[in-house]
Amino acid sequence: MVQKVIGLLAVLESLESTQLNLGLYNTRITAEDLRRAIAEAEDAAPPLAQVEAALRDLVAQGEVIEWRPGYFRSRIAETVRCLRLLRQRLWWQRDLSDAPLLVEDVRVEFRQRRRPKRDAVPVAEALPADVPPAVARAFQNAIGFPTFSGFQARAIKQVYACARQGNPENESFIIAGDTGAGKTEAFLFPILLDIASEPPEARRQPGVRAVLVYPRIRLARNQLGRLLRYTGRFHAAGGPRITIGIQNGDVPRDRAAIAERWPSEEQEGRTWHRVDLLETCVECEAGHYWLAADDPAIETGCPRLVCDRCGHVVDTLHVTQAALTGTAPDILIITDVSLSQWLAREKYTHLWGLWQGELTTVPPRFLVLDEVHLYERLKGAHIARLIKRFQARVRLVYAQNSQPQRHSIVIGASATLHDERRFLAKLMDVDPQDRTRYERLRVVKPREEELEPTEGRERYIFIYPRRLSPTPRSPQYRVNDQTAAITIVMCAMHNLKTSAEWRGLSFFDSINDLRQFYANYAAKDAFPAGANVAEHFRIRTDRQMSTEQTFSCCGSTCAERAQTATLHECPHFRAGDCWVFARLNGWNKRLHVADSVYAGAASQLDGQDLIPTSPSLEVGYDDDAIHLVYQHKAPPSSASFIQRRGRAGRDPDDSPVIITLLWPYRRDDAFYFFRPEALYDPAFDDAPLNAGNFNVQRTHTLLACLRRQNVDGIRDDPRILDFTRAGWEDLAPGDAVIQEFTWLDDP
Structure with a gap:
């Protein structure tokens, strides 16, 4: 019966979304409407009594209201109606005409969630045949689950086989999938198996085996914990001891x-x-x-x-960084900025392979770039050149040791893209017309037949505020984006939140917008107090604050009207000024609001209901309790939106809500309101990335040729001459970049 109720709620929301997008915010769905919809989808009509019984169960659970006899409305549809009818409400207002309307239009999209089938391939079958038996047994005992999804099994076999052969063809991989698909395990497990399968004499040689590059410090920290958990359990089960280093601004x-x-x-x-x-x-x-x-x-x-x-x-x-100057961990977690800097610093030379001196090391075999779809524009151009610098440095070690040429394996982990190979080709600076090199870019992602529907749905709500909203007191009133943001977040949180384990994130790309929002919504010491502290939500629920009673025309209570299906008779409900779900089955009390999160700032996030944040939390913050994401104005790119969307509903069976306010005075916002699919279902096949940027090429060529200035013997050290030669041979910039050079004495 539980499955039937969940499926019925999905059908109900689907019917409501059609009406909402037509501007019919007072959705009218009956049991017969649902029965017909089910019959069309499944070619079999359930008995009407069964549909009605399932609806009554949803009403009892607080997920649906019967707002008039025979007419039902889901929690999300009623919340959308309240959002469309939002007004700026203050305690002194007695007449709704004094409260300006804030929203011009609302669009919604409710999408069924899908995930790769987790039981597609048993672990024993997914492991490559040449993995040593002792390693295979330890690995199976350590990872904690008996099966892999299909794309994970393919990634493990392909990446592992390429690594054991030394990657002679210079192959690269991109592993793509939606949030929660298991991309991290898909690239991490073959790396761990490759390290663990090294012969004893090779295992005794120091050196970094894999470099994992992350675009954000918080994401690097998050992945460090996961990696330590896997390597620790692997070692405890009989696998090798794998050491880890980390470098970013917090180390x-x-x-x-x-x-x-x-x-x-x-x-x-x-x-x-x-x-x-x-x-x-x-x-x-x-x-x-x-x-x-x-x-x-x-x-x-x-x-x-x-x-x-x-x-x-x-x-x-x-x-510590000091520990990395004299030793080399098996796996190095690093940000892209730190990697670019450390490639040019002498004291970290051994991390990339060193063939002479007191500490000789082997070069890295893997370069992993997580969330690679975030690299675009100038940042992407720098990453493209950074990859070339890294690969040139690795090839140099094999050349100096007179060993057969090997290549480091570049792996990109990404959200699902429209054309993953084309995106990777841009990042790797590979011409699609060069079919030999282009075909060496391997794509591993879930196939269509490997995906299965979950019980969850993604509910997108796009809100277009009004420009001018006159009232008798303020004929020229213009809607302020902060007023809209505060009221939208308040409405969504109190109507949708059902327990302490239901939390929300609100993203602001402007630091000024973030500060204003926190000051106006959550500030405790300010005058006037923030909307949350002043409990403005009670204007629409209890209609009273302490002993102050607001004007009420209901003539009854929400509970009585909900029980008798007479909510439509309440003028406050009709006006969208009665948040019935917040009153009866939502969160009719103050929220715990975290301090605003900025880049590099530490905030206490545990136990907070709402977290206002800058883009710093769009990657690396995984909290299963996040079910709502609010985006204030259009994000910088679709890739950023995808990342922020992924913070909510980490469990594929969850149904997260993603609300986006699109400001009418901005061109991109207006475009996204009429083409919202460009945000929630984008095609990244034409990323704005120019790996041939002249200034970027010049910068990275010089970094590849020279270390930092003012180091001992920079002109006479034979290693520097070798590094310089690698730079000219592998990153030749052309005559126009550097026309002449002169050695300058240190100041």
Whole structure:
């Protein structure tokens, strides 16, 4: 019966979306309408009594109201109606005519969610045949699930086979899929298997085996926890000990920087520092890791990290930059900016392979770029050249050691694109007319027949505010974007939120907009108080604040009218000024609003109902409790919208709500309102990326040729001459880039 009720709700919302997009916000759906819709979809009409019984169950669950006898409306449809009829309501207003209307039009799109079938291939069948048996057994015991999806199995076999052969054909991969499809495991598992399958003599050689590049620090931190969990369980099950390094702006330089930046406390005569590189314990996901201040491995290797809740120990993580100057982890997690800088710094030369000196290392075999669809325009051009620099540096090691030529495997992980190979070709600067190189760009993604529908739906709501909204008191009143944002978020959160584990994110691309929103909505000490503190939502629910009673024409209560199906007789309900779901089955109390999240700023997000944020949370913030995303004005690109959408509904069976306010004074916003599919179902086949940008080529060519200035013996060190030669041979910029050069003395 539960499945039937869920399916009926999906059919109801589908019928309502058609009416809503026609401007019929007072949706009118009967049990007979639903029965006919089911009959058309399944070629079999269920008994009308069965449909009515399922509707009554939805009403009892608080997901549907019977607003007049025989007519039903879902929670999301009633919320859309309230959004369309939103007014700027304040406590002093007694007459609705004093409250200006805020919204001109609303469009919706409710889409069935799909995911790859998780039980497509047993793990034992997905593992390549040449994986050593002991490694295969340890891997199966460690990962925690018995089957893979089809595209994960293909990725594991193809990437692993390419790595074991040394990638002689210089193949590259792009692994594509929607949020929650399992892309991370698809590229991470073949890397772990390749490292674990190394012969003992090769395993003893130091060196970074894989470089994982992330566009955001928060995403890098999030993936660090996942990687530590997999490698720790792999080692505990009998696999090899795999060490990990991380570099970004949050990584402390040395022991002194840890003491200065990380929280500390005294225990039994020893000083302990809380490890801020990890948000929570990778096992219990509740505790935090602590590090003894006198641990000798802080600057030389992997110190001992201990969880303060479950006692779990991590001893495979390099926690300082100093530790990476003398050792090489098996896997290096790094941001693209840090990779570009460290490729040019002498003290990190061993991380990319070094053939002479005190520390000789093997070169990396993998270069992974996560969320690769975010790289476009000038940023994408820099990434294209950065890939070439990295590959040239790796090839140089094999040439210096007189070894057969091998190539690092470049893997891009991306959202589902319209033409993944074409996108990767742009990023790799491969001419589609060069069919040999073009065909070496491999695409791994779920096939159409491998996808299955889930119980969840994605509900998109696009709101177009009014420009002018006259009232008797303010004939020239113009709608302010902050007023619209505050009221929209308030309406959506209170009507849709049903429990403490239902939370929302609100994205603002303008820092000024973000600050204003927080000040006007959540500020506690300001005068007047923020809308949440002043409890403006109670104007539409209780119609009272403390002892102050607002004017009510209902003549009854929401509960009584909902029970007797007479809500349509209430003037407040008809005007959209009665939030019946918030009153009866929603969140009729103040929200806990987090402090605004900015790039590089740490905010306490646990237990917060609403998180106002800059774009810094669009990647790397995974919280299963996020069910609502509000986007303030059109995002910079469709790729950003896809990332932000993916923060909500991490479980494929969830039904997230994505609300976008499209400001009528902006050209792109107006376009997206009339073509919303350009946001929720974009085609990234023509990304604005010019890898041949003249200035970008010149910058990266010089970085490939020279290290930072003012280093000892820069002209005489034979390694520098080799690096310079690699730059000229592999990144030849043409005569127009550098016409002459002169050595300059250091100042």
